[in-house]
Amino acid sequence: MDAQRGPGRQQEPRGRTNRRRFLLIAGIPLLAVGAGTAYVVWPGPARPGPQVRTDLEPLNARFGPYVGTLGEAHWLGYDIDEKPGSAESRTIPSPDSRIRLVGVARLAAGGAAAITGRAEYAFAPAAAPAELPAELAPYAPAGAAWQHSGQFDAYANHKGAEGHPSGEYLFDTARDLVRFDLLYLYT
Structure with missing residues (x-):
C-alpha cells in the first residue's frame, strides 16, 4: 500500500482528514449564511435626488x-x-x-x-x-x-x-x- 502512494509521501493521520472534511462540510454553510447576512444589512446605493421633469x-x-x-x-x-x-x-x-x-x-x-x-x-x-x-x-x-x-x-x-x-x-x-x-x- 505504501508503494501505491508514491515515493516521498507519508501517510496522513486519520484524524486530520476527518477534521478537514468536517471543516469543509460545516464551513460552506457558515460562509453562505455570513454572506447572506452581509448582503441583507449592507446599505444599498443612494438614490439620486429628484430628477428634472419636462412633461406638461x-x-x-x-x-x-x-x-x-x-x-x-x-x-x-x-x-x-x-x-x-x-x-x-x-x-x-x-x-x-x-x-x-x-x-x-x-x-x-x-x-x-x-x-x-x-x-x-x-x-x-x-x-x-x-x-x-x-x-x-x-x-x-x-x-x-x-x-x-x-x-x-x-x-x-x-x-x-x-x-x-x-x-x-x-x-x-x-x-x-x-x-x-x-x-x-x-x-
Whole structure:
C-alpha cells in the first residue's frame, strides 16, 4: 500500500482528514449564511435626488386652468419629507404627505401679460424670489423681471383645489414665463 502512494509521501493521520472534511462540510454553510447576512444589512446605493421633469400633462392638469396651457416646462415634484439622496423610501404614505412642485414654464405668447394685466390681481415687481433648487437653476433666466400677486396666489391656491396647495406664482411678461413654487398637503 505504501508503494501505491508514491515515493516521498507519508501517510496522513486519520484524524486530520476527518477534521478537514468536517471543516469543509460545516464551513460552506457558515460562509453562505455570513454572506447572506452581509448582503441583507449592507446599505444599498443612494438614490439620486429628484430628477428634472419636462412633461406638461401633470402641470396643465394642476394649475393650467389658472395660468393657461403651458408650452414648455422644467420642474421637480417630490415628497419633501423623504431624505434626498437616501436609499430610504417611504413605502406607505404618511397621513400628511407634503409634495413640492417647483419649476419654470413657458406660457403661450402673451399669456403672462394677460394674467398680470388684470386689475383685480394687482401684480407688482417681486422681491428677490427664493432660490430655485440647483437642478433647475439653468432654466431660470438671470435677468427676468418677475411680477407677483398675493391675490393671484390666493385665487390659484383656493381651498377646493386638490391637495390644499400653497405657494407662489411669479410671471415674467417679456419671456412669457411662470415660475412656481408650490406645496401640496395631502391629509
